[in-house]
Amino acid sequence: xxxxxPIKISFSLPDGWQAAPPDEVGAPGAxxxxxxxxxVDHGFTANITISGEMRNDATTMxxxxxxxxxxxxxxxxxxxxxKHEVGTPDIPGLTDSPGVVQNxxxxxxxxxxxxxxxxxxxxxxxxDVRNPAKRAVIELVLTATEGQLEHxxxxxxxxxxxxxxxxxxxA
Numbered sequence: 655x656x657x658x659x660p661i662k663i664s665f666s667l668p669d670g671w672q673a674a675p676p677d678e679v680g681a682p683g684a685x686x687x688x689x690x691x692x693x694v695d696h697g698f699t700a701n702i703t704i705s706g707e708m709r710n711d712a713t714t715m716x717x718x719x720x721x722x723x724x725x726x727x728x729x730x731x732x733x734x735x736x737k738h739e740v741g742t743p744d745i746p747g748l749t750d751s752p753g754v755v756q757n758x759x760x761x762x763x764x765x766x767x768x769x770x771x772x773x774x775x776x777x778x779x780x781x782d783v784r785n786p787a788k789r790a791v792i793e794l795v796l797t798a799t800e801g802q803l804e805h806x807x808x809x810x811x812x813x814x815x816x817x818x819x820x821x822x823x824x825a
Contacts, residue, residue, distance in 0.1 A: 657682070659686075662819070668809040670809070673687070693806055696769060697764055697765060698798075701798075710788050715753055719754045735772075737757070738754070754776075758775065
């Protein structure tokens with residue numbers, strides 16, 4: 655079943671990307687999936703997923719990113735290639751506090767064949783103004799083969815710059 659986001663957001667997809675039903679493309683935990691059909695490599699289509707959840711704990715964005723690595727390790731080896739904080743100038747529309755970007759290399763299989771994937775994960779938080787202990791955490795992820803990455807990473811960066819809180823758009 656397709657997930658929903660804890661807050662409404664708006665964004666624009668770059669040219670060449672198209673929305674796809676999460677359940678139909680094997681991403682039932684995602685609230686949104688976009689595919690880049692022109693990038694098929696080894697049977698894999700580069701994709702962007704958006705998911706999110708409400709958090710009522712003191713877990714940092716850094717720790718939330720680490721949780722993702724542990725989840726992914728259940729499917730195969732994961733290497734953290736790079737991890738750093740991003741501030742609001744990097745992604746101005748959504749977050750009111752620093753987020754975390756981590757780049758991963760995943761070793762998995764596709765149709766029984768080994769496949770190495772690259773993933774760029776961005777974690778952003780938005781605190782509830784009425785209850786600062788609660789916050790929405792949004793996960794924006796680009797997944798691609800190494801051969802696809804150079805062709806889609808700039809699109810992902812452009813996409814990130816368009817992400818906004820829907821409440822902000824209506825103000």
